[in-house]
Amino acid sequence: MGRHRLRTMGRRPLRTMCWLSLRTMPPPKSPGTPGIAQHLSPRRNGEVRPPSRPSSPVAHGQSPRHTRKRPVVDPEASAPTKIRIQKILASAGLASRRGSEDLIRTGRVSVNGRAAVLGDSAELGTDVITVDGERIRIERPRYWMLHKPTSVVTTVSDPHGRKTVMHLLPEGLGPIHPVGRLDRDSSGLLLLTNDGELTQLLLHPSHQSEKDYRVTVKGTLDQEQVEKIQKGLYLEDGRTAPAKLNKLRADPDTGTSTFVLTLIEGRKRQIRRMMLAVGRPVKKLTRIRMGPIVLGRLPVGKARPLRAEEVRSLKAYAAKLKPAPRARKRSPGAPSKSPPRSDRRR
Numbered sequence: 001m002g003r004h005r006l007r008t009m010g011r012r013p014l015r016t017m018c019w020l021s022l023r024t025m026p027p028p029k030s031p032g033t034p035g036i037a038q039h040l041s042p043r044r045n046g047e048v049r050p051p052s053r054p055s056s057p058v059a060h061g062q063s064p065r066h067t068r069k070r071p072v073v074d075p076e077a078s079a080p081t082k083i084r085i086q087k088i089l090a091s092a093g094l095a096s097r098r099g100s101e102d103l104i105r106t107g108r109v110s111v112n113g114r115a116a117v118l119g120d121s122a123e124l125g126t127d128v129i130t131v132d133g134e135r136i137r138i139e140r141p142r143y144w145m146l147h148k149p150t151s152v153v154t155t156v157s158d159p160h161g162r163k164t165v166m167h168l169l170p171e172g173l174g175p176i177h178p179v180g181r182l183d184r185d186s187s188g189l190l191l192l193t194n195d196g197e198l199t200q201l202l203l204h205p206s207h208q209s210e211k212d213y214r215v216t217v218k219g220t221l222d223q224e225q226v227e228k229i230q231k232g233l234y235l236e237d238g239r240t241a242p243a244k245l246n247k248l249r250a251d252p253d254t255g256t257s258t259f260v261l262t263l264i265e266g267r268k269r270q271i272r273r274m275m276l277a278v279g280r281p282v283k284k285l286t287r288i289r290m291g292p293i294v295l296g297r298l299p300v301g302k303a304r305p306l307r308a309e310e311v312r313s314l315k316a317y318a319a320k321l322k323p324a325p326r327a328r329k330r331s332p333g334a335p336s337k338s339p340p341r342s343d344r345r346r
Helices: 002-008 014-024 036-040 085-091 097-105 196-203 223-231 270-277 308-320
Strands: 082-084 109-111 121-123 129-131 143-148 187-193 211-218 244-251 256-263 282-290 303-305
Touching: 082 085, 085 097, 085 109, 085 121, 085 129, 085 196, 143 308, 187 196, 196 308, 211 270, 223 244, 256 270, 270 282
Parallel strands: 187 282
Antiparallel strands: 082 121, 109 129, 143 187, 143 303, 211 256, 211 282, 244 256
């Protein structure tokens, strides 16, 4: 509307006037004479401001230029090769990070024939690390996920000759172990790795790592049963931690109920015992999530390596898992206090 108004007043639009002024402005006669850019956009310090927007090649009939994307750099690949000794020992599964520090303090760890001290680092594949005189070999970290079927045991080997989860992995994968367990009658997500430190972080009872299960039970759960499960049930080995129960759906045709149960602990056959405690035996049990890793559409019996972003999210999640706070030591002569209700023995 403004441009139309200018034309009606006999004036050219501002943009046209600027373009004409550029075309009619004479070029500088000498190098010292200020040029067009100096006339248009001088800086306060006298420097010339570069053009704010380059001319588009499309306007001149040329093919559009595609900006070159920067290559994605894996932060793990660009990380320094020197790694703390205690982290190497923990990753090898020899001990926890704190236990590895104890091994170093007691002089049981050597690097290239020299006794290691806290703070020492080593380069994998180059330095020779020994514990009690025996060399430890550090494999490249591997992270896999498996959709475990039923009738398969979650172990590296079975003395009874039963089929294990290791039979479902590619040959030549190297040393790798399951993170936690799924009983023989259960299916679903199972993580496998040779990262001992990550395994300890995910499985330590005090870290309360979340796991989701899709559970189908016989009968219909009422509100009282749901509340008991969510608040915690008394089992033979103590009271269970509070759980989350979501997406409850009853099927009148089969006489079953299906729901998603979130646990922060992992006792032996815990869900099956919990459901028996409320009179609803389990018909089907499938784990669908471990921390940030979800089962998704991975077919039953199939395995795949974790993607780079999945590994990063899993490590970040595990790093945030913190053990429960330790009880403070009572000073001599101070009156004893009864433990909080959640810490009392059931």
